[in-house]
Amino acid sequence: MTAHEGATVLVVEDEPSIADVLTIALRYHRFEVLTAGTVRQALTLAERTRPRAPGSARAGGTPIDLALLDVMLPDGDGRALGRELRLRQPDLAVVFLTARDAPAEIVGALGFGDDYITKPFNIDEVVARITAVLRRTRPADALPRRPPLRYGDLELDETTYSARRAGHTVELTPTEYALLRFLVRNGGRIVTKEQLLRHVWQYEHTPAESTVVETYISYLRRKLEPLGPPVIQTRRGVGYGLA
Incomplete structure (x- = not known):
């Protein structure tokens, strides 16, 4: 129930207890994990990890493979954050965390993101869904294969x-x-x-x-x-x- 060793997940969640549980579980499954509690922090991390453009002297870090975004953040909307992150990295996979399960919320999340997960959630389900999204969105030959x-x-x-x-x-x-x-x-x-x-x-x-x-x-x-x-x-x- 992980995607692929070395894949980087950005977790944006303002509740520390939830962020901690997600971070521990994802790292256990061999993901690289970055965490942020606000839109501002997430954008700063994305800027630091954005890969260097060809011919540019600007240093860049490892790109983020998937963003796991809480919809309701203290300084903004997680969906707007997802759109901004996608503008910076078009191949970014996006999964939303939401406490709302109304049909309109679900349709809105799926209309833009690759998946959504409602709170409270089962941590195994979160890992399994992230794995499935990365399998769909990342080319198989671009992902490192681990020995059995x-x-x-x-x-x-x-x-x-x-x-x-x-x-x-x-x-x-x-x-x-x-x-x-x-x-x-x-x-x-x-x-x-x-x-x-x-x-x-x-x-x-x-x-x-x-x-x-x-x-x-x-x-x-x-x-x-x-x-x-x-x-x-x-x-x-x-x-x-x-x-």
């Missing part, structure tokens, strides 16, 4: 976010993929429930009553075990790892 992650007969493609076991495709949700990837990256080590909650679900404080890890481990087992011997092991009182 492997452990035993498991193979995870980090460019397409697909999974295979023993040569068979395994259909995973974004959260299932993120959970399996964290286990694969840790090889045969046992990781605790607290580590999984922090790295996969971005929980800063572990809810004592949370059963989300156990639930998703059971989902993974249900999908992986028909294709081979049990691969996820449970260390009671400690956590989980790959056999």
